[in-house]
Amino acid sequence: MDLRKIIKANMEALRSNPYPGRGIVIGQSPDGRHFVQVYWIMGRSENSRNRVFVQEGDVVRTASYDAARVKDPTLIIYNVARVSGRAHIVSNGDHTDTIFEALAQGKTFEQALYTRTYEPDAPNYTARIAGIVSLDDPVHAYQLAIIKTIGGNPNLPMRSVYGYARGIPGAGHYIATYSGDGNPLPCFEGEPRLVEIRNDAEATLDLYWAALNPENKVALMVKFIAVGTGVSFIRIVNKNV
Numbered sequence: 201m202d203l204r205k206i207i208k209a210n211m212e213a214l215r216s217n218p219y220p221g222r223g224i225v226i227g228q229s230p231d232g233r234h235f236v237q238v239y240w241i242m243g244r245s246e247n248s249r250n251r252v253f254v255q256e257g258d259v260v261r262t263a264s265y266d267a268a269r270v271k272d273p274t275l276i277i278y279n280v281a282r283v284s285g286r287a288h289i290v291s292n293g294d295h296t297d298t299i300f301e302a303l304a305q306g307k308t309f310e311q312a313l314y315t316r317t318y319e320p321d322a323p324n325y326t327a328r329i330a331g332i333v334s335l336d337d338p339v340h341a342y343q344l345a346i347i348k349t350i351g352g353n354p355n356l357p358m359r360s361v362y363g364y365a366r367g368i369p370g371a372g373h374y375i376a377t378y379s380g381d382g383n384p385l386p387c388f389e390g391e392p393r394l395v396e397i398r399n400d401a402e403a404t405l406d407l408y409w410a411a412l413n414p415e416n417k418v419a420l421m422v423k424f425i426a427v428g429t430g431v432s433f434i435r436i437v438n439k440n441v
Contacts, residue, residue, distance in 0.1 A: 220242070220377070228372070229397055234427060252264075298312050341364050372395055421436050
């Protein structure tokens with residue numbers, strides 16, 4: 201199986217998708233020196249589009265662009281990325297903090313997520329997605345997770361955690377909240393998909409910013425984490441500037 205063809209097809213599918221919603225990519229740079237996290241948000245409503253990413257130390261969070269236009273901050277204002285020791289967390293909601301607090305108590309990524317469920321935004325029941333790069337984990341290079349309903353039924357929550365023993369240089373795994381646009385929004389289906397990672401943060405940021413639908417994209421973060429030292433740096437682009 202040619203991984204390059206799979207990656208190319210998945211990148212083309214992302215470019216043609218008008219609304220994958222919020223997405224996470226975790227992988228490794230082509231030179232193998234960095235683990236990479238990518239996270240983006242999109243929006244269809246004025247409330248969702250009225251946001252930016254803000255970095256404060258090693259924390260990235262969403263914030264309102266125009267505070268006077270905020271209608272409801274629930275589910276749209278949260279910490280995107282945090283660091284606990286040598287574990288780098290990213291998620292699409294306040295479960296970033298759930299994972300952070302669980303790790304501080306000696307619990308695992310999986311244990312944290314089993315305390316949470318999908319978002320209470322009927323009829324979409326938006327999936328909670330999350331990822332982690334833990335440099336001290338002897339089993340996983342990184343993990344991704346999704347918490348969603350089965351068939352849109354709120355009485356049937358489903359939690360899936362995907363663990364990757366090692367990175368693939370130049371590739372990452374992608375998971376999102378939705379599979380496309382619609383009413384209600386159709387949930388992401390299947391396993392995380394192989395996509396492209398480039399050798400520097402700016403090039404990776406440009407790749408994904410260009411791939412997202414120009415009308416619906418709102419903000420994007422790229423984080424590079426040195427494999428050995430854990431030293432990291434972040435690049436952000438906001439549509440609202």
